[in-house]
Amino acid sequence: MTEQESLQLIPAANLAPEGNRLQHLFKKEKIKLYLKKKFPIVQWFPNYSWQFFQCDFIAGMTVAMTVIPQGLAYARIADLPPQFGLYSSFMSPFVYCIFGTSKDITLGPTAIMSLMTTSFCSSSIKNDSTCALILAFVAGFIQLMMGLFHLGFLISFISGPVLSAFTTAAAVTIGFSQVKHIFGLKKIPKDFIHCVYFTFAKLDETNVWDFILGISCIISLYFIKKFRSIDWDDEDEPITFSQKVARKFLWLFGTAANAVVVIVAVSITFAIINIYPDKADFTLTGDIQSGLPPFRLPNFTIKQGNFTQTTGEIFSDIGVGFFIIPLIGIIETMAIGKSFARKNCYKLDATQEFVAMGTANILGSFVSAYPVAGSFSRTAINAQSSVKTPAGGVVTGFVVLVALIVLAPVFKYIPTAALAAIIISAVIQMVDLQIIRKMWNMQKTDLFIYFITLISSFALGIEYGILIGIGISLFPLLYPLSRPNIQIQQSSPPVINLELGLQFPAADYFEDTIIDMLNTTIRAHYLILDCQKIFSLDYTAIKNRTFCAKIPKNFTGKIEPPDVHGRSETFCKYRKGARDTN
Template sequence: MASNQIQYDNDDEQQPLIVDHTNSSEVKTMGSIHISEKLKEIGRNICTKETLKKKLPIIKWLPNYNLNALQCDIIGGLTVGLTVIPQGLAYAKIAGLPPQYGLYSSFMGCFVYCFLGTSKDITLGPTAIMSLMTGTFAISPVPNDATYAIVLTLMCGIIQLIMGLLNLGIIVNFISYPVINAFTSAAAITIAFGQVKHIFGLSNIPRDFLPMVYHTFAELGKTKIWDMILGFSCLVLLYFIKKLRNINWGDSKAEELTIGQKVSRKFLWLFGTGANAVVVIAGAGIAASLISMNITDKLTITGHLHAGLPPFQPPAFSLKSKNITQSAGDIFTKIGVGFGIVPLLGLVETIAIGKAFARQNRYKIDPTQELIAIGVANIFSCFVSSYPVTGSFSRTAVNSQSGVKTPASGIFTGALILLALQVLTPLFYYIPDAALGAVIISAVLQMVDWKVLKILWKIDRLDLFPLIVTFLSSLVIGIEYGILVGIGISIIMILYPLARPKLNYNYQPGIIIVQPDKGINFPAAEYISDTIVLKATSGGKRRSVIFDFSHISNLDYTAVLAIEELMVDLKQHKLEVVLCHISASVLKVIQRAEIPNLRLYSTIAEATDEMYVKDESEPTEDEESQPLIGHV
């Protein structure tokens, strides 16, 4: 086969390039008509019933709602409410805010998600990681002030909503599972150790992990015995009470059970599910009893909280107190990279949880719509003094185990929290810090996953590198920087094979056949060119190059320049470069590039035969000292 002639089975590939000389004004008119029609088509697609159902998922399930679903959703919603009340009070302390802000953050997301969410199981609200991130990026210089946190909530919601509208949920796919796992485990350890001070009744302990560890051990001599006894008692009780919800009764047929057995088992399950509430109520009862006997210095308690519902108002973008005045610019500067990290982590948590429970319960979620849901939830939540919210794994698990049927369970969760804020706030005064610390430790230690180390060791030990580096970075230099380090390593591990693809070589007399295992793009272009020149001219033997494009499906401009440079470099050594096995799409790029003196072949065999023929027909003066392949 002659050079520059490649045959394809598809007749379309044999069509010559046609240059249209249509009048430019006609082209512009036709183009504007085409754009106008396209915009009308997009508008018609947006204003359809299917689009409305996709963007407002409640329309799908509400027409089929029945009494059975209502019963299941009421049970699930109230059960989650019993879980989120003590958790919210505890998580607010991690965020550096008064405990009531944990409840302010717990109800609006539930209401919004009912209308916009695509998962029946997810519950939105404060989480350990979001609380830690709020405490890291949004601590106000004024004690017990939530201005920074509320501004962060609004911007977090806006960014997540924009990401959802632009369908940017794909960003999550660039963060590898080992990085997410390491970050989650490091955050859990940081949060859990941060509660040790409450278990031992210590104060003035730093927030950063390494100083926190040092000062905690240094201050152990100041331990309050009553706090320690109550804290460890709560940890033990939480462990055993939570076991009640997972009892395997070993019955083969549930219909054979009596009404009494069913009721007692349901009560034990509910008792185990509400373990946090049980322990906190018991601790508050002990503290109230001691205070009634004028024993006020034994336990460290929560103290007075602002009673009632939060005011519905927009965030304040400035801060004014007796000695401090800050503008919106000062607040935004202080939060800084938190505007990027917090929305991203909220996205990761919600979609990861949603996918996990959708897979378990055999239904599908829409990641893009989930982004829109949590974005809108955060935007609305900022009007009720909330800090950033996202999906909670522990409460979603409780919701799923309760047998919920639709997202309507969030309405009952939110209603219970509003009732608690309106009626029960004075009783929160007696809740011991040790009990709340035990609740947090019991919740977050389940997030630490050591089993993944064994799994990665068996499957792919290279994945241990980002996991270990992310974990150590999160503990040593801070959670916020640890996740950035992990994301950076993930991106490098993705890009490195593109920049340094594997090149397979096949040596023949006077010829070297080179086959990259991946496409040629700008990160790898110069490396491939330089490596081929080195292989073709090293070792005292010179070889012309057959470049096998079997695995190359795309070519950018930098790669085209690299091919030209390769031809020039080898021509200086009186060697040549030919290409073979070129796909149709790559061929079009090469043809448009108009690389001079480039020879193309369909197969390696044809290229080899042609080059040998050329060598025999054009002998040199010193034939023995030249390679078998003739130069261009």
């Protein structure tokens, strides 16, 4: 008896348990793969070690010393009370630890997202955060859906020149909006052009105390940050333990430059106010609400006294911000994440990053956080601190929570000039002027798009500038699709060659061009359309009158239209029985 025959004699009932067991194992393995993909923490946490914890703890503490003063400063850009910058700094690291795929990225408030928030969330009630929290919730939901439906390719349509111009415009706008705090000026409009005008117009109202402190902080930040990038010439030579400790201290001192400057500024301000109470006139941050924010769904209406704003009115006011904020947040985070993933040799899952960002913004809105994104400066600090896993963000989150509970009473003594200096020092690094020379040498069309986006951002606002830039940059891509190159090979019969696809934007143009050729240059009773270079056809193009012949399902080559009678005909008469095209 052969082996095949013996297998056929085995009862089906005896094979069923084995088949069920294999099917069960397959489903179990499939579930494991799904959990590892959707919850990356499952991949690295089982191998977590004490050595990893030490590195993550140091990195988390270092990032926390940067994010606390930055959070307080960025909340001012978002036109929110300072504590909202800290509210936006602790939830996102916790969420990213579970869903994120990069060990380096730190989510939290950024200068660009803060500026975008205040652009779309202007409230008639002072310090009202309702619109900002709604924006975070909806933006997070959109980002989450983009991740679940794999729509990340949409950000590919934002070109490099548009993104660079947007970043430069945002940096200049943010930086100049803080100049008023350096000079201690009051009642300066938010609009960029008016902000520039009234800042110069009111220079005679400069607060000398704020000006001296602000300039001193900017200079101090510049030199202190140099300590973290000292190039030691004897790196390949053995050094003593004391030298290692000294170098590590200098690096940590330079990395915590923001925290160092804020602590020193608070100390100096507090001392001068107590010594010269009648002369010192520093502008301080003021009282900051201490404690943790309540965990609750954001309110979708605004009610204060006799003023009421419905959900529909809020959504109408935010408008296009619901789409710009998620895209900008994703672009900012992905650009940072890809850069550090390549540098540190690991793979970044773009789809999962969308899910992580969306979940962070949704849950963040429950704790009064406005929209967050990846921070380049804090991510760089995180990577330089030898972080091993996303658990470093958990340490950062806990430190921020402790600061909210314990240090809130001290924050009111922080001078606004010191916070303005931190913002200016951070955003000035975002201005990239080298790209202008590169675009001039490589593609002058990109330079035109760059300047149009830049000028539009300054004149109309960065939210409209980026939309105009995207529209203009898409024009060179769409024009060839609407006006394909049509070549005529003078033979008998003439052959028409088309480049690219014949999509719906080009359907009418193709028909009109062929009609003109038949009426002027082509003298033939029928034509041959060579489709070898056409990569796609859509329904509109197929329904075009020039495609009246029966197109077989296995179509790969040429279409011969029916005969025409006279040069003025458009060879569009249907053959009998060929009215339906495939």
